[in-house]
Amino acid sequence: MTTPDSVAPAVAVPVALAIAGSEATGGAGAQADLKTFQALGTFGITALTCIVSFDPKADWGHRFVPVEPQVIADQLEAEFAAYDMDAVKIGMLGTPATIETVARVLREQRPQRLVLDPVLICKGQEPGAALDTDTALKEQVLPLAGFVTPNHFETISLSGLDAIDDEDDLARAATIIHERSGAVVLAKGGVRLAGPDAVDVFYDGTTLEVLRTPKVGELAVSGAGCTLAAAVTAELAKGAEPLEAARTAKDFVTRAIQRRMPSRAPFEAVRQG
Template identity: 35%
Template sequence: MREGGIVLVKHILTIAGSDSTGGGGFEADLRTFQEYELFGYSAVTCIVTIQHEKEVDIYPIPTEVLDKQLQTLLDSSVNLPYIKVGMLGSLENVTWFSQFIQEHPNQQFIIDPVFSFKETGSYLKGQTDIVSFYQQEILPHTFLTTPNLLEASLLAEMPPLTSESEMKEAAEKIWQLGVQHVVIKGGTRMAGEEAVDLYYDGQHFQFFRLPKLTTNRINGAGCTFASAITARLAQEATPAVAIKDAKEFVHQSIQGGQPFYQQIGNVWQGANRS
């Protein structure tokens, strides 16, 4: 679409943390939006640092600053129907966001409930209270959510998920919280030679499978997956098509991953251009 000789593209927003390694967080989201030819905006919730490959420190942005960032964006003339939400970074920010999402019913929220880190095995502080807010206050107002296996087990109040049947059970329990669409990211934690993700819409289960990749350059894969789904939804794809395309996008991003630490590397969204 052109207006006065200018090519207009669709706009999209991410509310997420900053990953100082550059692999995940809003950095990954904005790179993903760019690859889908969308104009990305961001509101930063926290700053995350990783040292010695496993020590995670999270520095939350104050809620009043987060609120002002979003006022700047939502008070503009920009249309932002789809909003991807990643790590909120603190119980205070989660509490604030639980009110924000209820006050904006016209937005479609894609929630990546980041309270565990697959690269380090760490959890957000206040995990129990944070999970409760997602269950009771956030997911009932959510269009689509993308928990990993650890997050799905916490949201569904189940032991760690180790099979596809357990993924189905967890997806059904999460859907019953009120979210319209559930995607559980199996990744490489499931046994077998395939990376398996599950989609449930309240009626049908659909598995998405691709061969596992033998690499440690996976930092940002979850963020990229959720933001790619959001991008495709903004382009009017159905959830099932958006998930399929996003999985293939992440697969290529992992294949083109870039080194950082010896044990942790970052996915590279630009690998999809070739």
Template identity: 35%
Template sequence: MTAMPIALTIAGSDSSGGAGIQADLKTFAALGVYGASVITALTAQNTSGVSGIHDVPADFVTAQIDAVFGDLDVKAVKIGMLAQLPTIDAVVAALKRWSPQHIVLDPVMVATSGDRLLAADAVAGLRTQLIPLASLITPNLPEAAALLDEPVAVGEAAIESQGKRLLAMGCPAVLIKGGHGQGSESIDYLIRGSGTVALSAPRIATKNTHGTGCSLSSAIAAGLAKGEDMETAVRAAKAWLSAAIAAADRLGVGRGHGPVHHFHGFY
């Protein structure tokens, strides 16, 4: 019997279940991958916003990572909310020790609701320590701009230019997500040293987009865990997420930005 591929998410918990660890585990399950989790922070949040953040001590983040890698054959790691610099330091040290094959880094800085999720002094740690370890980083347009201390890019040439400067930070691939852009198409740009691939999908009119970034990065990690190459994993993840967003209004969860429908393929 072939063992089920395993992916690990290192991220924050969303008490309302739409983003963070909860979204990642739902995504892994929906895509046929066994999910393990390391929780970096607890959030008190719902579809309307974040009302509190409780950071998990860095040494306990380390203990969780060592427990998972010490027993499970992890094929890919997704990293989301890290909140503070000591957590980044702990994650970097542990990943260097365990050397997973694939690391997808979603540089979570701000929630869909606009609440800040990353301390200002931690951004430098993200840039200099974590990005060079990643196989792929998945910033949206505001996050890409924040990582570079630049204005938000407008237009394909500016987005590609920012992507190339992010590559120079040490990761082999960057996916700049176009969900915050304008127009009838939502275009993501996969930028690598070998060139840029534009991935387009119709922009879906819904307010229920809570956890889209978390779910996309974990869907890519799931594909990598199953042995897909980077472009195949990214294309499949975007197609899956587009369907999950299109089905989001069927859920009717919460009064704010509701979650996407992770299990749209099942019910």
């Protein structure tokens, strides 16, 4: 029989927060973040910013519903009151109003380790709204980030380059983004660059390192970018140095792609171990 005296004391583990959207099929977004946090030994929590559901009746296009800014603020208020955040990841924010709300909280709370996965294209929005969102993210959230994980398109946008066609271009872009933001950069080339390897570039102002693994197919897998950024966040929460976190995250997402989840949707999803 268990008695009050025999109950094991609560044990604290590093806390990782994802401020991100819900993706209904479970492959990306906050769902991928939580699975990654759990797999890497952190206590994961989320503040949902939007609900994204693919529409199987319309070529699996995005249906995007933002969460009210006050509801986002309420989630964050409860979370920061309950825990000391060891690391925070920013995923899809989706609207200028959401970005303003999240940026205000981040300026107030000042988390020590802030990872930005800069979702610059919010599918399901009108082009003008998407541009306003992108501008707000660059102006209000990017300056707060200590670590940035842009994908191929986002790396082009943040660096201002016309194109990124090879490893040298990716390294140049990562350097430019660091110089503009001051953040550690893990620029994701993934399967979008020619060659047998999925290539990402790490740059922190001193060390430039190319991270490469053999490609697993030639198509992007849903949730790979979210998982990579979440893995970086979890490792930073545990005390890893940025380069160590990037290496671990690269290995973790590669294995998640290798064991990817099939579905009746026109894409496969990462599956975290």
